[in-house]
Amino acid sequence: MNDKTTDYKLHTKRIKDVQKYLKSEEMLIVFAANHKIRNRDVEYKFRQDSDFYYLTGITEPDGILFVTKHKSGMFCLPKDKDKEIWTGIRLGKSKIKELLSLDEAFDLTEWEEKKFKLFLGFKSLYYFFGNDETRDLDILRTIREISKRVREGKFGPNSILEPEFLHEMRVVKSKEEINILKESSRITAEGHKRIMASVRPGQYEYELEAMLEETYLRHGAWGGGYGHIVASGKNACILHYVENNSKIEKDSLVLVDSGAEWNYYTADVTRVFPSGKKFTEPQKMIYEVVLASQKNAIQFAKEGVEFNEIHKRTVYFLSDVLREMGFLHGSIDSILETESYKKFYMHRTGHYLGMDVHDVGKYYTDGKSRKLKNGQVITVEPGLYFDPMDESIPKEFRGIGIRIEDDILISGKSPINLTQDIPKEISEIEEMKG
Secondary structure: OOOOOOOHHHHHHHHHHHHHHOOOOEEEEEEOOOOOEEEOOEEOOOOOOHHHHHHHOOOOOOOEEEEEOOOEEEEEOOOOHHHHHHHOOOOHHHHHHHHHOOOEEEEHHHHHHHHHHHHOOOOEEEOOOOOOHHHHHHHHHHHHHHHOOHHHOOOOOOEEEOOHHHHHHHHOOOHHHHHHHHHHHHHHHHHHHHHHHHOOOOOEHHHHHHHHHHHHHHOOOOEEOOOOEEEEHHHHHOOOOOOOOOEOOOOOEEEEEEOEEEOOEEOOEEEEEEOOOOOOHHHHHHHHHHHHHHHHHHHOOOOOOEHHHHHHHHHHHHHHHHHHHOOOOOOHHHHHHHOHHHHOOOOOOOOEOOOOOOOOOOOEEOOEEOEOOOOOEEEEOOEEEOOOOOOOOOHHHOOOEEEOEEEEEOOOOOOEEOOOOOOOOHHHHHHHOO
């Protein structure tokens, strides 16, 4: 993630790949992330915008990358000795131009002066509109100013387009990206195995969260690629529970959804384990159903399979088992038609994974679910959740929430589980706990 380890040749190639896509009167603009205020004059830890990093490998804030068919360039933070004393050494325009083989590079202070001329003669602008209101207004005002010069024979963009092609570039992972995701998965495994072996009744959820974060950081990760979910007992029935402040009770389950982000790519894993040494019988019964459904779903994560087919098969599997167990009633067709299964299973079975935990790319094209391609990485994460307040559910099952999630690399007819080293068999989990 720093200048000594970044492969700028890879990023240079990606910029050139963008140029191959663009037509002569089209331009792509991608902004770097800026610092966000946490409170008063304290900033959140800075993390570069994924698209900007994907194309440049630059980790400095506030940059502006522009790419046309025949030219590429960047506006970047200027070298400034006084500011560098406080916030670190800046690469500067000369170094960035050299690293990325750009045609042009400017100080960010030149943006106001040069942006008008930059847009002249281009009919379409590819730009992620809606992410930052200030930037949006700046772009629109500049285009508006150019439009006033039409009688002088000058013109600028008359359309702003979503750069979907850039996100399509990110869908299928390269060998380098897969290796990074493997390392993210390895670090994630270290964290999950540590807390599985360490958890005891009487601890607080945030103690396990601290173990995860410390483990990730110790192995060189950024930390978690998203907010850690450490949900004990009935908290596991809250899908995006992030408070992580409850006491872990005896004979309760702990659901942990957490993945390490290493070199800008994140894992995404969920495991469930007992606070004590053993699962209770009701917990074991539901866990085995979810585990079986997950194994079944992973088998269908193959090249050419429609992504939504994995979810449909999982819904059918879980609905059929819940019907046999007496939790759902009626025919399987009526259960699927009325979606009564959503009382217990209300989320999707997976999503794309990469630089962002919910990674980019289309899920549907022309109204049809997209077919999986070799090199894609997806999650497979079925679950069952039994409302702790629902008196129609037998008491021994209320408050049980189980989700099991792994990261799967699409590889022909043989899915590769990148996170398979994290125990999920009941016997493995109970053995770890001694």
